[in-house]
Amino acid sequence: IYLSASPYLNSNGKVIGTVGVFSDITELKRTEEEKLQLKEKLARAQRMESLGVLAGGVAHDLNNILGPLVAYPELIRMKLPPDTPIKKQILQIEKSAQRAADIVQDLLTLARRGRYEMMPVALNEIIETYLKSPDFLDIKSKFPNVEIKVVLEKNLPNTLGSTPHLSKMIMNLIVNALDAMPHGGKLKIKTKCEKIDKLISGFDNINDGKYLILTVSDTGVGINEKDLKRIFEPFYTKKEMGRSGSGLGLAIVYGVVKDHNGYIDVQSQPNKGSKFIVYIPAVDVSCDSKNSIVTDIRGNEKILVVDDVPEQRELAACILSSLGYDVDTVASGEEAVEYIKKNLADVVILDMIMENGFDGLDTYREIIKLKPGQKAIITSGFSETNRVKEAERLGVGVYLKKPYTMQKLGMAIREVLSS
Numbered sequence: 001i002y003l004s005a006s007p008y009l010n011s012n013g014k015v016i017g018t019v020g021v022f023s024d025i026t027e028l029k030r031t032e033e034e035k036l037q038l039k040e041k042l043a044r045a046q047r048m049e050s051l052g053v054l055a056g057g058v059a060h061d062l063n064n065i066l067g068p069l070v071a072y073p074e075l076i077r078m079k080l081p082p083d084t085p086i087k088k089q090i091l092q093i094e095k096s097a098q099r100a101a102d103i104v105q106d107l108l109t110l111a112r113r114g115r116y117e118m119m120p121v122a123l124n125e126i127i128e129t130y131l132k133s134p135d136f137l138d139i140k141s142k143f144p145n146v147e148i149k150v151v152l153e154k155n156l157p158n159t160l161g162s163t164p165h166l167s168k169m170i171m172n173l174i175v176n177a178l179d180a181m182p183h184g185g186k187l188k189i190k191t192k193c194e195k196i197d198k199l200i201s202g203f204d205n206i207n208d209g210k211y212l213i214l215t216v217s218d219t220g221v222g223i224n225e226k227d228l229k230r231i232f233e234p235f236y237t238k239k240e241m242g243r244s245g246s247g248l249g250l251a252i253v254y255g256v257v258k259d260h261n262g263y264i265d266v267q268s269q270p271n272k273g274s275k276f277i278v279y280i281p282a283v284d285v286s287c288d289s290k291n292s293i294v295t296d297i298r299g300n301e302k303i304l305v306v307d308d309v310p311e312q313r314e315l316a317a318c319i320l321s322s323l324g325y326d327v328d329t330v331a332s333g334e335e336a337v338e339y340i341k342k343n344l345a346d347v348v349i350l351d352m353i354m355e356n357g358f359d360g361l362d363t364y365r366e367i368i369k370l371k372p373g374q375k376a377i378i379t380s381g382f383s384e385t386n387r388v389k390e391a392e393r394l395g396v397g398v399y400l401k402k403p404y405t406m407q408k409l410g411m412a413i414r415e416v417l418s419s
Helices: 026-079 087-110 123-131 134-141 163-179 249-259 310-322 333-342 360-370 386-394 406-418
Strands: 002-009 015-023 119-121 146-152 159-161 185-196 209-218 263-269 273-281 302-306 326-330 347-351 376-380 398-401
Touching: 026 087, 026 310, 026 406, 119 123, 123 134, 123 146, 123 163, 123 185, 123 209, 134 163, 159 163, 159 273, 163 185, 163 209, 163 249, 163 273, 249 263, 249 273, 302 310, 302 333, 310 326, 310 406, 326 333, 333 347, 333 360, 347 360, 347 406, 360 376, 360 386, 376 386, 376 406, 398 406
Parallel strands: 146 185, 302 326, 302 347, 347 376, 376 398
Antiparallel strands: 002 015, 119 159, 185 209, 209 273, 263 273
């Protein structure tokens, strides 16, 4: 209510009373609050976009640098005797390089510029798989005083999602909860399915519908109201420095939830604990059951590697030669076109981004003019772009992210050759 008052005068100018006006400004206040919320969301979106530009700018170069560090340790281990004393150090190099590559991928995920392969998936299965993983068992061992309870509703519908990204979301929610209980407590992971039209705390808006609901709750330190508004911002954390990973955990959760057309709600009280509730749309589509098949990644086919970075060409050639393939390398798309004019290649491995402006898509367009149906793989240290999608539409069989391992490269080649 807004009150305005002014003196009421008689004909002689004497104050004989007061005139008051009471106005209902509920709608005005609501409008002002909505404008403020929109302003905050716009500012958050602009910060995320700035980070996206940063991530996109450095990801390609960083992944090219990390390529040899990720792949060579595997090749070195193959050539060393099983009882070598330096095996532990080689494994540590490999592990650290992969961790660095994961952080670069986290940046791309956060910027919502990574590759999502959406298909019907079972949320409960993703949770159960993560809880049985060596990563979780290692994390769990660091919190021996935390009691973990898992309550997964049976016969849960599926959702359209990306298993790797949903698994990362679950991991970050669980790690965040465990970090909040350094001296022990209770962690509860729960799923259910319900029709929802409103979030309890109103942290986010939600469309009416049927949702899978994942709740991760803890009895830890909690979050105060001031920090609650900023917990999904990149690098915003109240955790002890050096303990909280890359500082992107909850920001990645938020990005993954949004990319799955979902919503997230947060309830927390200082010194009592927090509850993160994720809502992901349910779908009445069954998952295709796929048998796990071990594929032999070796071969003797002719492979042409196209990359403008010498270290990347050498790395790919080294990996493929060790698997038995006959390998040639060239340093540009133009050289690749000239090669194909005179030679045959069972598979062409194309780097997407090359410095002279003649990229993987341009190269593949020219190659299929000479050899229609040429089997090819696109690699990139960045993320899947519209040009990558166009190359796939033209016939490229696999998009392979850098840095890749021997196993991933070998699997990609066998997949393309068998298609």
